[in-house]
Amino acid sequence: xxxxxxxxxxxxxxxxxxxxxxxxxxxxxxxxxxxxxxxxxxxxxxxxxxxxxxxxxxxxxxxxxxxxxxxxxxxxxxxx
Numbered sequence: 001x002x003x004x005x006x007x008x009x010x011x012x013x014x015x016x017x018x019x020x021x022x023x024x025x026x027x028x029x030x031x032x033x034x035x036x037x038x039x040x041x042x043x044x045x046x047x048x049x050x051x052x053x054x055x056x057x058x059x060x061x062x063x064x065x066x067x068x069x070x071x072x073x074x075x076x077x078x079x080x
Contacts, residue, residue: 013037018056027053032060
């Protein structure tokens with residue numbers, strides 16, 4: 001388990017785990033599972049990319065960040 005802060009998730013403190021699952025004869029699956037440590041933002045997220053190659057940190061964290069930043073905006077009333 002890692003703790004991600006402003007370097008990966010601006011304005012959020014996230015707990016999470018990245019992973020890579022090998023697939024016979026194909027690129028590996030990558031994943032990120034995490035949740036916000038903020039009590040006022042009770043959200044969890046799972047990002048799974050099948051046969052994406054690479055690593056969960058580089059493939060899934062940017063996607064999770066986009067989704068979590070949108071959720072933060074919606075919860076705080078900053079969405080369009």
